[in-house]
Amino acid sequence: MVKFSIAILVKIKPIWDKWNIRGSILLSLWLQVILIFVAPIRKCARKRVVISLIWLAYLLADAAANFAIGLISNSQRNEANNSQQKGKPEPKENSDLLAFWAPFLLLHLGGPDTITAFALEDNQLWLRHLLGLVFQAGAVVYVFFQSLPNEELMFPTLLMFCAGFIKYVERTRALYYASLDKFRDSMLKEPDPGPNYAKLMEEYQFKRDAELPTTINMTPEPDKEAKASDTPPKEGPLNDLEVVSYAYYYFTKFKGLIVDLIFSFRERDESREFFNRRLAEDALRVIEVELNFIYGTLYTKLEVVYSWTGFICRFLAFGCVLAALGIFYFQTKGEFDGVEIGITYTLLLGAIALDVIAILTIIFSDRTFAHIIKNPDRPRGCWERPLAFVFRNFLALKKPWWHHCDCKVPDQHQHQILATPIAFRRWSGSISSHNLIRYCLQSKSQRIHEFPSLCRIVLEKIFGQNAVDCLANISQVLEGIKEKLKILRWPFIKIFSLFMEETVDELLYVSREPFTKNLWKFIFEELKTKAEFADNRETAKRISSARGDWALTSTDSNYDRNKILTYVTDVPYDQSILLWHIATDLCYYEDETKEKEMDHTRFTRRQFSKILSDYMLYLLVFQPTMMSAVAGIAKIRFRDTCAEAKIFFKRRNLGPNQDKKACMQILSVNTDVRPEEVKGDRSKSVLFSASMLAKELQRMETEGGEDKWMIMSRVWVELVSYAASHCRANTHAAEVSKGGQLITFIWLLMAHFGLAEQFQIDEGHARAKLMVGK
Structure with a gap:
């Protein structure tokens, strides 16, 4: 058996020696092709497996190129050593062609325009890429000198080296500009020392010492930014070009949110006035395009390419590849075999095709539309009208496609769900959900709505x-x-x-869970209503920090809501989420038999509560980085609650897919005495405390005549909003490249409504003037 294996390896070794370099180079090219087409999918992918495959291709692309350069360098060194040992001149077989292939790998290390970084942390490694540029360029130069005099392919090799070097520099620059430190520095304005206080007080003291009646007269600073808000925002629905134009305008104004910069209330008022005049759907379209601009800035080469230097370098690199193809085409190729010539043409044509695709991607990107149509309200020139017509029709494909859901509910309760094809989606258009009771029972996952296939x-x-x-x-x-x-x-x-x-x-x-238009409209209207009360910094901060208490105290009621308010204000945030999550499930299954009797508003609020409840538990358990600022000991509470639930379900002989029966069994347990009084506080389980909350909500509905689903849906909007506003901004930016999260949309919408802590400049400088009286 051993001899047989060795015999196979002996036969494979010559094939490997002949095809290792060729195969590595072709693999590197193939990975570039995959990335340029597939990389944009990660911002709208719904499955973690897809993102993982893109991550694997991203890592393999660099590894394959580095490996191939090493093989070429090692091959030429071995050939040179063998030639010197045999007393023969340095071999020329394939050395010129290998030197010509090496710069293509430098080109591949530059990567496609559609992906420079896979994660936000990759941008912080720009210095490592710069060092890699030095070493890999040095390796290519070493290979080139090994092939000298290289009379036939010297000029094509130099041209390809220039193209590869430019591409690698582009990628390094893109990583550098997208690193958070550089991004913050680029957003900072000039240092503002304010009025010269020392000089003013010296003059004031001098006049007082001269016994002159001197006072300091304060006048407010002129409103230099008032011109921006003199023109009222557009009324009515937005067309596709206006969506992109306004999204780019607010992206340039508010991209400092990513690095926690502060803004003035003039900027807040302008943004809030614009979004107050928008329909919920138009607000969603503007925000999703705005997040796409953030994605392009942090994870692609767009920020580097969109400059005069970027355009010149791009066309210079493209010209070098075309010139190299022309020279090689007319070059004598007698000493190369057909396979090597075929591989060379494949590399050349592949490089040209990748550049053409990159140029088309730039032309039809949102940023190009935003630059050409900077002001959507001004009249169009004769040359702009055809462009606007073409761009508008192209952008129409990327607008949200809404489709009636396929769920087993009466027609009057059906919702419109986001069904945009993956080729045109700007984000995943879905909401992840995790359910504690379903998890403990090991039940099959369920959806309220189904995704419609194209x-x-x-x-x-x-x-x-x-x-x-x-x-x-x-x-x-x-x-x-x-x-x-x-x-x-x-x-x-x-x-x-x-x-x-x-x-x-x-x-x-x-x-x-599919994203529904009704859910977004409900969230939009809730935040819009809250923003109407945020007329100063303190009120805005108080409203944005509400996590259910605003919904429970903002309206009059005959029922004493303090009994429910304690489950929001008197418990940590992570405990509040678990309490309301389980209570939502208990109430949801308890009302399942009443679905046919519900009106549309009550039915939809019940669904919204369930969707947001499962979504928040998903964030708490599987997205700890997004909840790090508010999570507390969430993992311990979740595990303890699951442990108690599993014991309870086992004693009641409950198995998979018996979620409704499990909820009824939980509600049947007597809770006249609070669980913590009986069990103590070592266990952090909240299973039966949530049952008490569910019973209290039912009592509120029965005695107070209130709709518990109206209260619960509003509480869940506030719980999500609280998490959105307290999540680190760079974590929101990191999720943009992984399909996007609803909580990120809510974070940006809150910022546009002024419900954020970044608005800290009220009046600017005051102008002080010395007044000397008689």
Whole structure:
């Protein structure tokens, strides 16, 4: 057996020696092609697996290029050593071609325009990339000198070296400008020492010593920024070009939020006035384009390319590749075999194709539209009208596509869900959800709404409902087969759960809920109403720091809401989320039999509460970085609550997919005595405290005549808003490259409504003038 294995390795070794360099170079080119097309998908991907595959391609791209350069350098050194040992002149076989191939790898290390950094932390490693540029460029130069005199391919090699060096410098510059320190420095204005206090007081003291009746007269600073708000914002709906133009305007004004810069209340008032005049859908479109600008700045080369230096370098690099192709085409190739010539043409044409795609990406990017149509309200020139027509039609494809959901509810309760195809999506358009009771029972994940497939939407438009029903039947059959095949994955899940328990839990028990227009409209109106009260810094800070108490105290009621308010104000934030999450589930299943009797408003608020409840638990458990500022000991509370729930369910013989029965069993437990009085405070479980809250909400509805779902939905909006405003800004920016999060949209909307702590400049400088009386 050993001899057989050695024989196989002996036969493989010559193939490896012949194709290791060729294969590595072609792999590097193939990874570049994959990245330029697939990398933009990560900002709108819904599944963690897709993002992981892009991450793998991102890492392999650099590794393959570095490996190939090392192989080329090592190959030429070995050939030179062998030649010197045999007393022959330095070999020329393939050395010229290898020297010509090496700069292509430098070009590949520059990466495509669509991805420079995978995570926000990669931008902080710009110095490492700069050092890598020095070493890899040195390796290419070493390979070039090894091939001298290289009479036939010297000029194409030098041209490709210039193109590769420019591309690598572009990437390093993009990482440098996107690093948070540099990003903050670029946003800072000139240092502001304020009026010369020492000089003023010296003059004041001099006049007082001269016994002159002197006073200091204070006048407010002239409003230099008033011109920006003199023109009222556009009324009515926004077209696609106006959405991009306004989004770019507010991106340039508020991108300092990412690094926690401060803003004036003039900027807040201008932004708030604009968003107060917007419909919820238009506000969503502006914010999602604004977040796309943040993505382009932090994770792509757009910030470097969009400058005169960037344009010149880009076309210089492209010209070098074209010139190298022309010279090689007319070059004598007698000493090269057909495979090597084919690989060379593949590299040249691949480099040209990648540059052409990059240029097209730049031309049809939102930033190009924003630069050409800077002011959407001014009249168009004759040359701009055709461009505006083309751009408007292209942008129409990227606007949100809303589709009626496919859920088993009456037609009057159906919602419109976001169904934009992945090629045109600006973010994932989904909300992650995790449920404590479902997790403890190991139940199958459930959705309130179903994602509509693009195929289904097209068939419905063309062939009508019959084709859709047929497709639905096929989908059910395929879903059944898929469920049966899931049995095969259990052995792998058991193995991986030993050392990747949290990842396996996320894979099994986290589901995706489609984003609905009604939910966004509800959140938008709630924040808009709260913003009307935020007329000064203190009020805005108090409202943005509310985590349920605003919803419980802002309206009059015959019922004493202090009994419910204690579950918000008298407990830590993470405990409040767990309490309201379990209480929402208990009330949700308790009212399941009353669905047909509910009006539309009550029905939708019940759904909104459930969606936001599961979403917040997902953030608390699986996105700890987003909740780090407010999470407390959330992990301990969650584990203790799960442990108590599992014991309780086991005693009641409850198994998977018995969520409703489990909730009814929890509610059936007598809670006249508070759980902490019986159990003490060592265990942080909140299971039956949440049952007390659910019963209190039911009592409020019965005795006070109030809609508990109205209260719960508003409380959940405040809990999400509190987390959004207290999450670190760079964490929001990090999530933009991973499909986006609803909490990030809420964070930016709150900032535009002035519900943020960054607005700290009220009046600016005061002008002091010495007045000498008689």
